[in-house]
Amino acid sequence: MGLKIDAEGLHPVEGKVDAVKRAPVPQNVSELRSFLDMVQYYHSFLPDLATTLAPLHELLKKGVQWTWTKECQQAYEACKQGLGQSMTNLLIITSLSPRLPSIIIDYRLLSSRLFFIISRSIIYPLE
Numbered sequence: 001m002g003l004k005i006d007a008e009g010l011h012p013v014e015g016k017v018d019a020v021k022r023a024p025v026p027q028n029v030s031e032l033r034s035f036l037d038m039v040q041y042y043h044s045f046l047p048d049l050a051t052t053l054a055p056l057h058e059l060l061k062k063g064v065q066w067t068w069t070k071e072c073q074q075a076y077e078a079c080k081q082g083l084g085q086s087m088t089n090l091l092i093i094t095s096l097s098p099r100l101p102s103i104i105i106d107y108r109l110l111s112s113r114l115f116f117i118i119s120r121s122i123i124y125p126l127e
Helices: 014-021 029-041 049-058 070-085
Strands: 003-006 009-012 088-093 102-110 113-121
Touching: 009 014, 014 029, 014 070, 029 049, 029 070, 049 070
Parallel strands: none
Antiparallel strands: 003 009, 088 102, 102 113
């Protein structure tokens, strides 16, 4: 898996996303776990991922018989579609003082909705 950082922000590497998009529909628990591992690597590009994947996680529960339902198919397709539509950008605000933290604003446009993730980066100077 991979991520690319450029002047426009942080993006999933297109070739790696294509591997997720081309993944066949899981036929058993082992294949489902492999698919979920690939998708969860890109969780920051897919808001509400836990909710979206809930039908698929149900299949992983002990004692549950494998039945690929309409809800499972919808969750599977939503993950693939979400990765294809994601756009992310980083805005980094730094201070002239090395003692003040930088602020990182990660904003994403997904399905015509704007999401923000704001974090602080504290770097202590070596003395």
